[in-house]
Amino acid sequence: MSVTELDSLREELKNLRCQHRDLDYDISKMEAQIYADSLELKRMKKRKLLLKEAIVRLESQIIPDLNA
Numbered sequence: 001m002s003v004t005e006l007d008s009l010r011e012e013l014k015n016l017r018c019q020h021r022d023l024d025y026d027i028s029k030m031e032a033q034i035y036a037d038s039l040e041l042k043r044m045k046k047r048k049l050l051l052k053e054a055i056v057r058l059e060s061q062i063i064p065d066l067n068a
Contacts, residue, residue, distance in 0.1 A: 006062065013058045020051040 027044050030036045 001061075009058055009062050013055065013062065016051055016055050016058065020048060020055060023048045023051065 023044060027041065027048065030041055030044070
């Protein structure tokens with residue numbers, strides 16, 4: 001993998017982590033509300049999970065498997 005590809009993956013990883021952190025904050029804020037929209041909360045949690053999965057995939061591309 002070239003240096004520019006790695007830089008691109010690292011930048012994307014940085015963006016995904018930022019989105020994940022922001023979404024985590026928004027979810028916490030919404031859960032603290034008395035009348036939180038449960039459907040919206042479920043959607044946000046699903047999005048957060050998808051972001052986490054994308055982060056793990058990118059990390060595995062950037063960091064090679066040591067057992068391979």
